[in-house]
Amino acid sequence: MKWARTTAIVFLLAVSAACLLANVIAPASYAHQFREETNASPSRQHPLGTDDLGRDRFARVLYGTRVSLLLAPAAALLTSLLAAFVGGIAGFAGGRVERFVMAGTDLFLSLPWLFLLITVRALLPLNVSPIVSVLITFAMLGCLGWAGAARIICADARALAQSDFILLARASGSTGFRLLWRHLVPNLKPVLFAQFWISVPVFILTEANLGILGLGVAEPLPSWGSLLRELESFSTISGQAWQLVPLILFILVVSSFHLVLTKEELPV
């Protein structure tokens, strides 16, 4: 597995470097429309062809990766930390605290948060920049996506709280935050990493789906979500393989995240 992990790390670094150097590497601006070359096949000028409006797809993939690769993991990290905080404290405290917090979590899971997203968007000025708009969208996703994982973390924390090593740590004088941070959290890592790894693609796709409601990234700024939305049409099966490149890149990046993270997981 070591070679796979190394390959994944190198790949992620290469992708990160490519999108940081997008200004240099991209053959054209991600927004410029080459109107005489719409839906073009790959060529020297346009390595991945062009989209419906004649925009260079390679440039859009590079800039879209920049947006999504930065914001989606940040939102996933936020959601994992919130889940760890809420679930960890509830499970560790147990009793009424746990019951109250978990009831609140269940309620949180059931509410139609879509309306909150719509409301927040409505509160933003219409002329807000696309990057600010997408930043706020991902931040909201990060703040809203913790509830499911919190339940599992709570159950995990509850089990761990009753384990011998925690009892030993308490007996040794460890209490409160120190007990949580030094002894409990490390053992919650498998669940936290699972949550993080799942959240990244889920948030990217959610951003794409929210585009149907005007909550995604604004034109002309690309994101993986908006690039993937190109595939959601009948033309996907029309045999233009280069249109699948954003999807393949997405899969490779998510898989690479997994391989990198498995170093921290317990060996099978």
Next chain:
Amino acid sequence: MKKALATFVLVTLIAVGSNRVLAQSGGELHFCLRSEPKTLNPLLAADDASETIRYLTGGVLVRVNRLTQELEPELATSWKVTNGGKTITFQVRDGLRFSDGTPFSADDVAYTMQQLMDPALHSPTGDAFRSSEGKVETEVLPKNHVRITFPAPIAGLDRLFDQVAIMSAKSPQKELAVLGPYFVGENKAGSYLILKRNPNYSEKDPAGRPLPYIESVRLDIQQNRDIEMLRLTRGEIHFINSLDAEYFDKVAAQDPAMAHDAGASLDSEEMWFNQVASSPLPSYKKAWFTSTTFRRAISESINREDMARIVFRGHARPAVGPVSPANKFWFNAKLQAHPFDQKSALQRLTQDGFHLQDGVLKDRDGHAVEFSVITNAGNKYRERMATMIQQDLSGIGIKLNVVTLDFPSLIERITHTFDYEACLLGLVNDELDPNAQMTVWLSSADSHQWNPSQKTPATAWEAEIDKLMRAQASTLDPKKRKADFDKVQEIAWQQEPFIYLVNKNALSAVSPAVHNAHPVVLRPQVYWNIDQLSLTSEVARNR
């Protein structure tokens, strides 16, 4: 031997003949509705799906032939408009029955009109008849005549009855008892409807055979257009009544005979600026948007040809004004689409005190010209159009922010809060007559999008339009009406309250299994002659 041969020939002829009959009758026509019908009451039908059900099940006094655009008798044998356009008298057919067997008479027409003109009923069908305040009188006369008198003249009165499906005054089934070719047989909410042949339908073909040919119609609720397209290519449905431009070429590639482009439709896509004085916009932006020169410059900066070619794959044409060229009589042929000329646009802006500074357009007070355009999220075509306009305007130093909103949020902004700068939407026109656009052009009306519900016209040109629209509505003389409405179009062309972008073509796809389909521009494009459509024998036998 001879007798056996003759018998054989006779039997063969009968078999072939009955196969021909089979080829022209039976079977189930299958197509999709894009949403669930909100109502089966024909008087309240306002959404596409409900209007489809109304068209397929409702019997009307007169019908606009969607191919010839001429008015034809249906339940009425004759009609006469008198009293300066205030009164219409119909003679209805005798001996007809509703689908449940209830007899039809002039009383049902009177009943339907009474229901339709109930002040508590608010529907597009009823509102088309409300020319002014006052009661509508209906009178049942001898020999199957019914007279309807309105408080004020209504131009194009007879054609409005194309939308009025006659309901039974006596049937216990209420609106489910119909006079049209089909009745609602099965309705699985959210999933499908099955319409069955009306055994009491009055029409027959020239050979005297009862219509409709097709036994039943199945309407699946299918919002996803990609899946609808897939189902068409697999032969699961028989046609797509309104085909998206991006699918047209794919259908044509599969089978050129399936793809139909009937030419420019009556619909248009347009953009407008918020000119509401009380809107929460900064005053300098209000000054931009209320300037005709500014609007003309924006219009000249937009490349409509590219839009038609790229967004609609060539299945659209640059729009000229409020009337599509498909509306042959009412379209002002003297007008041309505004040309794409950014040089001219910049000259106009310079006249208004704008100037370019480091590639950024600024007004006389130094404000960089930046504004947003809202459109409804999820509509790929409008999103692309807005993105193209964004690039076009960047060519003259204007920064356009494209904001897609979900529809209720958008409606709230353009009708209630007026918290928007520009909006890109489309106008769906079902009617040829300009009276249908009355609420758009009258400055006091709620649908006067750029500045609705004005107490007095804000500008001289809006006052002029008010005068012209009222004038054309109050006369029956088609020449006078045409002259007045041509002037309205000229003013709209000059002032550009709406920046008309494109008229989309009426596209449809029809399976070769369907016979006698002649897709047209007017809705419903494909099944306008539903009672004369038939399916091939193979399909009929299988079903």
Next chain:
Amino acid sequence: MQKGLAQPTIVWKLPAEDIDTLSALPKLAAKILVTVLIGGFLGATLVRLAPGFGVDEEELDARLSDRSIQALRETRANEPNLFVFYFRYLNRLAHGDLGTSRTLQRPVLQLIAERLPETLKSVALGLALGWSAGFLLAVAIVMSRAWLLDLVGSLLVGVLLCLPAAVLALLFVLAQAPARLLLGLVVFPKIFRYSRNLLARSSALPHVLTARAKGLGNMRVLVWHILPTAAPQLLALLGVTVSVAFTAAIPMEALCDIPGIGQLAWKAALGRDVALLVNLTMVVTLVTLVANSASDLMGRTFRTSEA
């Protein structure tokens, strides 16, 4: 890594506080009811405060007269404030009336009664598929300790997580596969990922290593040593996946035009149909609470104590 002094013994017993389960149930039911009602109120609040509430798409219909448009607006404007609305709603609820849907013009009770079975079918199928595939794959990986299988499983899950639901729906239609199974593919990655990690951690515990060293067979080790340790978390996961499946049903039903409550919720959201949304929020809250409470109760039957 857990470092215990003693080998934990897995004891299957009901904790003292749960022995009298029957008497705890009414309390649980009351808690669920209160939470559901709060959920309904909060759901109504979110809808009422969202932009676009109180407007109607028909206002843009140019065929309507000004009077009709005004009448439409007055109807919406006359809607009572949030608290009055919810009070009246609860009053009607007590009489079995869930109100009328504004967008579909039909009683909400009828709509839910027609469509809930469709969603339950989809959710049941989806969960069955997701759990069978996800859990069994996780077990196979943990028990076989084959890194290649782990890699393949993770890549498969990665692909499924990355495929947009609309693309999956299209592929299903292309393959003429039942669209309901799409939910299974939505929950499968989560189930697999969590199960794999939980089982992997449990299998590395000292008592499991001891059991293996003592020559116990794989099945015995799995059933008696690995599963019980991971059971509380797995049961919590089960409860969560029910909620995830219901939430995922909304876009899935909207995409594939399945007439379930997910599709209903989508239409209600687009139409700001508060009567429908309140009821649907309460249904989802109820299902979530019941599923999670059940999994909690089951989880509490597994306890470890020192030998």
